[in-house]
Each structure stands twice: as C-alpha cells, then as structure tokens.
Amino acid sequence: MANEKMVKSITSMDEDFAKWYTDVVTKAELIDYSSVKGCMIIRPYGWAIWENIQRIMDGMFKETGHENVSMPMFIPESLLQREKDHVEGFAPEVAWVTHGGEEKLEERMCVRPTSETLFCDHYKNIIHSWRDLPKLYNQWCSVVRWEKTTRPFLRSREFHWQEGHTIHATAEEAKAETIQMLNVYAEFAEKYLAMPVIKGQKTEKERFAGAVNTYTIEAMMHDGKALQSGTSHFFGDGFAKAFGIQFTDKDNKLATPFQTSWGVSTRLIGAIIMTHGDDNGLVLPPAIAPVQAVIVPIASHKEGVLETANAMLGDIKKVCRAKLDDSDQTPGWKFAEYEMKGVPLRIEVGPRDIAEGNCVVVRRDNREKIVVPISELSTRIPELLAAVNEGLYQKALARRENMTFDAHNMEEMIDTAENKPGFIRAMWCGDRECEDALKEKAGVTSRCIPFEQETIDGKCVCCGKPAKHMLYWGKAY
C-alpha cells in the first residue's frame, strides 16, 4: 500500500508567499477550514503546538506570581460601553448575541473581544483594602473579533489567546508589571520559539483602545513583513475610574488602583511558520514541536530492523517527544511527510547501520546528516535539539539584520519601502501627521519605538523637524 497517499507538494515561497503559507498550514495538518466563515478548526498537530506554548508560558506566568481565572464569554452592552476609548475601539468588530433560546434578550451581549470590562466588574466586587492588592490574573480562552478578511492563525474571527489582567496599588507597580510581562514574552519568543524580537513602545496611534501605553514585541517574517507577536498595556487608572474601583490604603484613605493587561495568541503559530518554514514545509523549534524526533526504519521487513527501531524509541522517549513510524509507506514518503510537519530530527536506521551499530540523524533546519552510534543516541539527541534551536535562531537573526535598512529622508523611505522587503529604521518627530504621511506615501506603519534607541539622524524622516525617537517602520501582518 506504499504511496497510497501521494507525497505532498507545496507552492514555493518565492513564487507566492501567501499561497506557500496556506499550503503549509493545511498540508502539515495544522488546520482545516470550517463551515463557520472566518473561523478555523485547529487539528491535533496544530493544537499540540499550542498546548506546548501554553504549558511553557503558563509556567512562566505562575513563576512570576500569576493565577489563572475564568471569566464569562459574554459582555452585556452596557458593560462594554463603560470605558469610552475602549468601546470605540472594539464595538465595531464584535459579534452580538440577541436571543437566548426563543426569547429576545432585554439587553444584547457581545462575545468578548477582550475582557478588560469583565475583569473591572469583578475587581469592583473583590477589592476593598490595600491587602487585596495586587491581583495578578490571567486567563486562557478564545475571543471573537468580526474581521472582514481572515487568514489561518494570523487573523481569524475567533482566536485563542491568553489575556493577563492585573491591578495594583500604585502606578509604578503597574508599570513595572507591564514591562516585566513584555520581557517574559520576549524571553519566550527568543528562547523557545527561536524567534528574535524587537522590544519597544507603540506610538499613540497604534495603542490598544483604552491604554496609556502599549508595549510590543515585533518579529520579522521570511518575506520581510513585521508580525506583532505580543503586547503589554499600561492603563493608568482610567478603567478603575470608569468602573468606580477604589480601595482603602494603608493610611485608611480611599485610593484608585492602576491596571495592566497583556496577551499573546495563536498568531504565534503563524509567526513560527513564517519565521522558520521553507519550501519543504514547516520547520518547528524543538521546544514546541509535538514530535521532536521521528525514527524512520529502512528496509523494515529485514530481520532486526523493527526490533532495533523499537528499542531506540524506548531509549529516546526518556529524553524527548519521539515517534516511530513503522507504517507501510515508503521511507521516501515518510521523509517528505515529516519534513512537511517540521519535525526537528529524523533518525534513519536500516540493516547496514545496525550492523555498524549506528544510525543517521538528519536535522530539519539545515539537512545536515550526522552518524550517531545507537548506544549514544539518548545523550546526543538533547544536544542536537539544542543545536537545531540555536541554528534556527541565528538564521532568523541574520535574516532580520540583512533585511533592516536605515532611511534618512522621504525619498529613501519610499524607495526602500518599495524595493527592499524588511524593516526600515528612521527618525520621527513624534507628530501624528508624519506617521499618517508615511503610511500614505510609503505604505509603512510604525512598528515600535525600540527600547534600544540609536540616533541615526537629527531630523524627522518625514518633516525634517528635530527628531524625538528612532522607530522601526514596516509593512505588517
């Protein structure tokens, strides 16, 4: 029955990057389209990636003192309207529930697009004294935003995420929390997703609805576009005032607390695909790969091959998430299949290898073939997984560096934006008008004001007035 399934082929990246992306998400069996327009089915292989992300990140949240809670999925319209900027930002893109069973609701409710209003409503009940602060909460859930155009993982009407919501006695504490969580995101992206990110602050135009400050981590995809990969917001006391949340401080006076929120979503899976993938399919960073090493037996009908492969599986299962594919497909079919699925290491073992006491390990990231004594496999696998991770990170970093350009005036800006995919570093005076003009004339948006500032010019790239900040600009997902 070998080759009953055909080897899957995909569009090449250079030919059509968008098509390459959808080929990968479907052929690696990450998602299936559903009858629910704009919503996707996340299949076992895709969901297992998200579970790995959740497990690692949840551990990082708990280590920093956060607790998980669960809020309702609905928000009554009057609650959503409580904070002015917030409702303006979200009301146009929510899904409205108007009927329960056969009855029309007295007040319609939206499916949460984000849960600030629900958390505030709860805080008002449970916060009375300085002893009740801070509350460091998080929830893992899905939210709904009624997008017009959708793409798997990048923009869908329902998406999975975590949303952290914290409340503090002082603005300083809340600000420190906002930065701490941005750092957690950056550490997660770089260490576990092998994805370099730029940390910075959003301009006022790009801020979250209701936030005083929004911080972001921005990653560069294969095609040079930016992907905002995680955001952390400082709210000041705006929400607390709108919801009437107060507490008695240590001096027995009424005070208003300060809040934050922060989130990452299944967009991260899109980021992984577009950072590491290639023309053979997905390439997964080992930390979040559902299968880290797959054993493919060669000439498995020959005596001793399957026994040896099984013994190897038992051995390496102690050190990684491993799988043995002993199905009746050909080795060639299996090689293509696990390349498509981005399994970091493939282990080939056949009669000749066994006779020599060896097997061949093939790295997915650079196709390097390494002969490893079978007896040393379980000590070598963790080293090789670490090498794959480092290889992926360095390759992505080099690409970002090669695709980052400086612009000193509008001419350079427009030329670079048009001809060189990537990030553009340029100075900015801080005026919204210039930001709008850059969007209109060069088609770029401000990605962030990076924490690591560098003066590349004295003047704003747009108006020529004295510059306030160096910004990253680019096209974005």
Next chain:
Amino acid sequence: MANEKMVKSITSMDEDFAKWYTDVVTKAELIDYSSVKGCMIIRPYGWAIWENIQRIMDGMFKETGHENVSMPMFIPESLLQREKDHVEGFAPEVAWVTHGGEEKLEERMCVRPTSETLFCDHYKNIIHSWRDLPKLYNQWCSVVRWEKTTRPFLRSREFHWQEGHTIHATAEEAKAETIQMLNVYAEFAEKYLAMPVIKGQKTEKERFAGAVNTYTIEAMMHDGKALQSGTSHFFGDGFAKAFGIQFTDKDNKLATPFQTSWGVSTRLIGAIIMTHGDDNGLVLPPAIAPVQAVIVPIASHKEGVLETANAMLGDIKKVCRAKLDDSDQTPGWKFAEYEMKGVPLRIEVGPRDIAEGNCVVVRRDNREKIVVPISELSTRIPELLAAVNEGLYQKALARRENMTFDAHNMEEMIDTAENKPGFIRAMWCGDRECEDALKEKAGVTSRCIPFEQETIDGKCVCCGKPAKHMLYWGKAY
C-alpha cells in the same frame, strides 16, 4: 492587624442545604457572581481545582490514544439542523448570534451547546479511507445553554467541559469506545475525587439528543440527591448518515462510520462540594486540591518558629502542593480559613513542638490530630494524603449505602421518595408510561439501569407487569 477579616461563617447543611452550598462556593472563593446573568466567574482557587481535574483526565485520555483539537465556538443554524433529534433537543436552549459588528448576518449562528455537528462537518472533509479511521478526538472548551434557573457549577448558561468525539469503522469499535470512556470517568471519580459512582445506561427518555444509547455515572450527594457526573453516548451511524460521511473500506466499498461522544464538566466541582463538604466548608480530595498541606506557625514571632516552618515547607514541597501561611492573622483565623477552603492537611508548628522535634498534622476529613516528628514529615505526608482520600471515599460509600432503599410497589415508592432522601432501587417493565407515572406520582426520575443488575422483584414497581430491569430512581440535580 489580626482578625481584620472576620472568621467566615456559613449556614449549616441541615438548616438549608442549598444555602450551605452557595455559602461554600462563595466563601471558599471558588466563584464570584458576574454582571452576565446565569454566568459565573471562576476564581483562582476554583479554577485551580478545574486545572487539576483537566491535567489528570487529559493524561487518561492521551493514554487511551485520544488527541485534542479545537473547533469553532459557533454553529451556523443550518448545520445545527442537519440531525433531526439533535436540533430538537438543543435548539430551544441556545444563544443566537445575529450581528457581526454593525451588520446583520446572512445566517444566524448559535454559540455551541455541544459540538457533534461541528465534528461531523470536519470528519466529512478528512475521512476518505479506512486508513483515516478511527479518529479519537477531544476538546476542552466552554459551551452555552440558555438555562432559566442557574446555580454555580451545577447549571450555568456557560460552563466548561471536555467533549470527546470519536468515529470508527464499525459499530462494535464505537460501542467499545463508549464503554471504555465511561470506565475512564468512573475510575477518575472514584480514584481522584474519592466519589463512588454507579455505572449504568440511561433509559430512552433520558438519552442525549441524537444518541442510540447513553451511559452515565451517577453519584449521591450529601442530601441524597443524584448528580449525573459524566455521560458517554453511542450514536450508531445516525450522525454520519445525516452528514453524508462515508469511507472506502478494505474491500474498496463505500461504508458509513459509527460515532461516539462523551463529556464531563465543571459540574464535577459541584459534586465534590456536595459529596465531601461539611459545616466548616469545603473538603477537597487530595488529588485535585490546589493546596494539599498548609503550614500554620504558632507564636510565629518566637525565635526559630518561622525558620523551622520555612524549612518544613521546602521539605514537603517535594512531595505535595504545600503552602506556608506566615501572614499576621491569628492561628485561629487561619484554621477556620483553611478548613473553609478544604485543604486536606493542616500542619501546626510552635515553639513547644519544635523543642520536641515534632509538629501536629490535622486531617480535614475527620479532624484527627497526629503528632509527627518534623524529620519524618515528608515521608508521612503522602501516606496521610492517601489516608484522607480513602477516608473520604469510605465515608461517601457508607452514606450512599445507608441512603439506598428498595421499593416493591408504588406505595413503597411514594413513601420512600417522600420520607427518605436517597436512591431507590426498583424494577421496571421498560415502558415509558411507567417512567412518566413514577415522575408524576413519586417525583423521581430514572437515574440509570445499572450494569450490576440484581433482581429484587419480578414485577414492575409501577404497573405490576413482568419486569425487565432493576433501576436506580431518585431526585436529581
């Protein structure tokens, strides 16, 4: 600042069981009511219980070969209507989304009350050959049913659950899966929740909408009422036919597959509360307790007490989920607080104990005080946790046995139902009329036809005709 918070007091069970229940769920800080009618906020302590349930159960699902997926939360109306019995069962109690942003939807969608229709829609895309079967899927999510009256954990408009959905080449395989998962639920309830359950089949009247057979585990609460704690359904090929799912079998002929679904929900938390709780609050089975042992230092200002308590914490953290409460509340306040929260073991340590090298461990289930040498604590804790679990199970089992009665005729049935809270075992002819009459005259519903049958009479308790089965009857949540 000791006693700034008052010791919490709750209604006694005997005085008002329903009030006792709501006192426990709020004062143990499991939930908070929200502005969204009929929906609840699950607070960190409550959610941590659910996370423990999820972790253990998810492991059991994966061991039996199941994979997690994620389906959309919406179901277009036409999709919900595809299977006749199913839509009749659920359509009257769903929440309808009619608008996305400012636009009216072309077709309204409900928020999933359960996801059979979504899984079928997906199976139709991905199942072609016998090689694609079985699919053993599960998802952890929340669902919405527009209930009129709600109670925390027991019945709420939104609730969290897992729903397993599987599809098989043969009816036999699907039936075996249905029973296997019921057994997983029973094992989980008895082993990890210390909650004895009766396994059996539902009558036709009590079946899930669209199922050929529904199996259930039924537990008895403190007040003698039954709580259906998990169900497993065999669908035959009804859904597959309604959705046009077919596959090519090994003989290259088109065939129709067979399906199952099975679920447990946050109702289990209600079951834990009403099985083990007492007038001092919650009593948690150790396996799912967020904190398994709490150390309460006595006279903690005295030299060496906090140091010893901290050393003990470091020691026992290796063997259980432990906490040290070194806040400035009084020991008495702390005792009451952790009894309310149902922490299985409390460890008291003061200057006199330390001088003797001992501490005092108090079991939450029976208040037994055990003097334990500090040096032996980390070996004794696991034993004591096991003893608490066994103690809880035996107490619940004895209560169920004491509160289970037999009825041979309607007079006995009505008298028992009126005067003796608990389960009633009685024979049944199998006719729906008798089942309806028992509901009307005695106020009881059939809980299940237990797998362990026993002939307690030859005649139906209602009509006197020859009996087919022995059933458990009772009042239920």
